[in-house]
Amino acid sequence: MGKYADDPAWSDLTPLPTDEGGSHPLAQIAYSADYEETMSYLRALMAANEFSPRALDLTEDLIDMNPAHYTVWLYRAQCLFALNSDLHEELEWLNETALAHQKNYQIWHHRNLVVDKLGECGGETEFVARMFEKDAKNYHVWSYRQWLVKRFDLWEAGELEFTERMLGEDVRNNSAWNHRWFVVNGRAGAAGVGDPEVRAREVGFAEEAIGKVAQNQSPWNYLRGIMRRCGKPLAELKGIAEQYASLDRPDAVRSSFALDLLADILAEEEDGKEQAGRALDLLASRYDPIRKNYWAYRKDQLGLGELKQAVADVA
Amino acid sequence: MAIMKSEDIMGEPHFDKPRHIKYWTRCLKTLLPHQYTSNESNRMYLAYFIVSALDLLGALDSVLNEDERQGYIDWIYRCQHPNGGFRMWPGTDFGAKANPKNARWDPANIPATYFALATLLILKDDFKRINRRLTLIWLSQMQRSDGSFGETLVSGRVEGGQDPRFGYCATGIRYILRAATEGDLSIDGQVVKDVDLDAFVRCVRVAEAYDGGIADAPFHEPHAGYTFCSLGALAFVDRLNTRGLPTEQPPTAPCHPQSVLSWLVCRQTELADPDAGIDSEFVAAQDTRDTRKKEDGVTSEAQADGTVPAHQDPECSAGVTIFDLLVDGAGMNGRINKVADTCYGFWAGASLHIMQQPNLYHHEAVRRYLLGKTQHPVLGGYGKFPGDLPDLLHSYLGLAALSLAGHDQVKEIDGGMCLSKEARSRLPAIWESFADSR
Numbered sequence: 224m225g226k227y228a229d230d231p232a233w234s235d236l237t238p239l240p241t242d243e244g245g246s247h248p249l250a251q252i253a254y255s256a257d258y259e260e261t262m263s264y265l266r267a268l269m270a271a272n273e274f275s276p277r278a279l280d281l282t283e284d285l286i287d288m289n290p291a292h293y294t295v296w297l298y299r300a301q302c303l304f305a306l307n308s309d310l311h312e313e314l315e316w317l318n319e320t321a322l323a324h325q326k327n328y329q330i331w332h333h334r335n336l337v338v339d340k341l342g343e344c345g346g347e348t349e350f351v352a353r354m355f356e357k358d359a360k361n362y363h364v365w366s367y368r369q370w371l372v373k374r375f376d377l378w379e380a381g382e383l384e385f386t387e388r389m390l391g392e393d394v395r396n397n398s399a400w401n402h403r404w405f406v407v408n409g410r411a412g413a414a415g416v417g418d419p420e421v422r423a424r425e426v427g428f429a430e431e432a433i434g435k436v437a438q439n440q441s442p443w444n445y446l447r448g449i450m451r452r453c454g455k456p457l458a459e460l461k462g463i464a465e466q467y468a469s470l471d472r473p474d475a476v477r478s479s480f481a482l483d484l485l486a487d488i489l490a491e492e493e494d495g496k497e498q499a500g501r502a503l504d505l506l507a508s509r510y511d512p513i514r515k516n517y518w519a520y521r522k523d524q525l526g527l528g529e530l531k532q533a534v535a536d537v538a
Numbered sequence: 539m540a541i542m543k544s545e546d547i548m549g550e551p552h553f554d555k556p557r558h559i560k561y562w563t564r565c566l567k568t569l570l571p572h573q574y575t576s577n578e579s580n581r582m583y584l585a586y587f588i589v590s591a592l593d594l595l596g597a598l599d600s601v602l603n604e605d606e607r608q609g610y611i612d613w614i615y616r617c618q619h620p621n622g623g624f625r626m627w628p629g630t631d632f633g634a635k636a637n638p639k640n641a642r643w644d645p646a647n648i649p650a651t652y653f654a655l656a657t658l659l660i661l662k663d664d665f666k667r668i669n670r671r672l673t674l675i676w677l678s679q680m681q682r683s684d685g686s687f688g689e690t691l692v693s694g695r696v697e698g699g700q701d702p703r704f705g706y707c708a709t710g711i712r713y714i715l716r717a718a719t720e721g722d723l724s725i726d727g728q729v730v731k732d733v734d735l736d737a738f739v740r741c742v743r744v745a746e747a748y749d750g751g752i753a754d755a756p757f758h759e760p761h762a763g764y765t766f767c768s769l770g771a772l773a774f775v776d777r778l779n780t781r782g783l784p785t786e787q788p789p790t791a792p793c794h795p796q797s798v799l800s801w802l803v804c805r806q807t808e809l810a811d812p813d814a815g816i817d818s819e820f821v822a823a824q825d826t827r828d829t830r831k832k833e834d835g836v837t838s839e840a841q842a843d844g845t846v847p848a849h850q851d852p853e854c855s856a857g858v859t860i861f862d863l864l865v866d867g868a869g870m871n872g873r874i875n876k877v878a879d880t881c882y883g884f885w886a887g888a889s890l891h892i893m894q895q896p897n898l899y900h901h902e903a904v905r906r907y908l909l910g911k912t913q914h915p916v917l918g919g920y921g922k923f924p925g926d927l928p929d930l931l932h933s934y935l936g937l938a939a940l941s942l943a944g945h946d947q948v949k950e951i952d953g954g955m956c957l958s959k960e961a962r963s964r965l966p967a968i969w970e971s972f973a974d975s976r
Binding site for chain 2: 242244245247250251262288289292293294365369397401402404405409439441444447449514515516517
């Protein structure tokens with residue numbers, strides 16, 4: 224009648240079905256008989272606190288159908304450690320599971336636990352690279368990569384070069400930009416971009432990326448972030464902003480992000496407010512009209528009144 | 539020519555309200571399809587989507603008779619944990635087999651508890667069966683020393699990631715069960731300690747990223763979902779800083795509200811096609827430019843001279859004039875340089891509402907994106923991306939986003955609690971009733 228019910232290895236265990244209690248359960252699911260049976264046996268195992276190889280097998284089965292089950296993962300971890308299981312085998316199973324359920328976060332939490340217990344991370348960066356081939360912006364995987372770097376002190380083990388490779392493949396990958404920020408600034412006690420040499424290198428890196436694609440917010444934010452972290456005025460970025468957005472050539476703006484930055488820089492200058500207003504007008508009417516209300520708000524914050532149509536109408 | 543109004547181009551796409559009501563009624567009264575099996579352990583929030591969607595559509599009272607309303611309320615209470623809080627579904631309760639040794643596999647769950655309380659509020663429950671004292675005691679045990687909250691308490695250990703989703707739900711539970719006021723309470727003659735709000739605020743502050751968004755942890759990439767949870771939680775505990783410098787007595791956050799606003803408005807994007815690669819038009823344009831550069835021998839300095847202005851290059855002119863935006867709409871994304879996705883119309887939109895700047899994004903463009911692109915024409919509901927089949931999460935958040943963007947066929951939603959303003963307005967009376975029992 225079922226995978227477990229028909230198996231003599233499970234005949235000693237009485238399955239424990241779920242009691243929904245009453246006739247109006249919410250969000251009940253038309254799950255398969257297979258799932259229902261597996262769940263009933265899992266409940267019986269957990270109720271008996273059984274930590275055994277067969278329990279390990281069954282959790283695999285259930286996780287495959289319902290990876291969001293929050294205590295089955297904890298129960299599986301308990302089984303693994305109680306049985307002194309081969310944790311490398313566990314990682315191999317996790318590889319397949321993670322590839323099949325890309326958006327699940329419990330898998331990564333469990334991987335954390337296992338790798339932490341193993342105390343070594345051989346093969347981990349390779350697996351992470353495989354995950355990035357499927358989705359180079361997977362949030363859980365980037366978070367896991369940060370954990371690996373911290374846990375195993377991989378700061379100098381080619382991590383900066385890794386971000387360069389990822390950005391070489393897609394200069395708009397903001398996750399890779401963020402990881403670079405972490406590698407440069409996230410180490411406890413590190414001066415990061417506070418060190419003038421590091422700062423020059425990172426500013427150069429971002430400027431080069433802007434040279435490749437100017438209409439890409441990531442490196443512009445990276446530059447602003449550097450200035451903020453060092454307590455430097457945005458005015459230091461006036462050169463690069465004007466290279467891509469000059470008010471003298473309103474028809475030739477090459478990046479709305481440069482124009483936005485220029486507006487901020489001008490607003491800080493003595494007698495610069497009117498010009499900042501012109502930059503905001505240009506953004507609203509021409510280069511970034513979807514954010515018209517925001518540009519109007521910025522203008523209002525500067526006490527400059529309402530937006531003006533900056534150029535001949537466009538449509 | 540002045541900027542065209544959308545009516546001049548064409549009418550806003552139609553909101554098929556009866557079809558949405560049909561979709562949600564089916565979700566409420568019949569079994570969900572087997573594809574939801576992988577979400578069985580999230581049933582309490584699926585329940586909340588279903589009940590709250592019907593409320594937003596103004597259909598709850600006509601769809602439910604009194605027996606059904608009471609029956610659904612009873613199911614939620616069936617998930618209440620004997621030691622406080624709620625379970626996500628009855629599947630961890632061992633019933634007659636429960637004992638102190640297996641109790642660790644049946645913990646109450648923080649998101650389940652918030653969604654259970656929210657759903658009870660929408661169903662007009664009187665909250666008399668809530669074990670308020672034990673739930674608040676359990677809640678104070680769910681906070682870690684760094685100020686963050688977890689998901690479950692198992693063998694005395696707070697489990698679950700350091701994640702503002704839990705912070706949002708935990709502060710939401712606290713808000714529903716004791717309003718925003720701070721300090722220890724005395725319930726049924728027992729002192730119930732408050733959570734450490736200062737520590738929680740610090741925990742949000744350190745997750746503010748260099749580009750203005752908020753992440754789940756320090757140095758992680760900022761994300762509209764986590765930004766919503768962080769801001770929503772701060773609002774629940776009355777520690778939200780919406781402008782200028784934060785205060786220290788008591789601490790508030792975010793530290794850089796203007797950067798948060800700028801980051802949030804940048805979530806609105808004309809990029810809508812996930813299969814095109816994240817922004818293929820721009821990448822393609824770049825490739826063309828590179829080739830041209832080589833052929834013409836044009837140096838980068840010559841480029842810098844402004845030969846290829848943004849949005850004027852023929853290869854990257856798609857979807858950038860206000861005309862195009864109004865026709866096609868523009869949804870919101872969750873992170874920089876990603877395509878729009880139905881649910882971020884809520885996460886990013888609601889964040890702006892919480893920051894008290896509800897009009898900084900383009901409401902009409904969001905409505906057009908939702909109605910014209912991700913609303914399912916046959917089944918009702920919303921998919922994640924254009925052409926996708928509807929699912930509960932995107933169908934609910936699509937409705938919620940539509941309400942925030944000012945659609946008059948959906949009830950007014952409270953951005954912070956993600957349920958109707960009408961449902962939220964029942965809270966003061968419930969707080970009164972708690973005060974009576976104290």
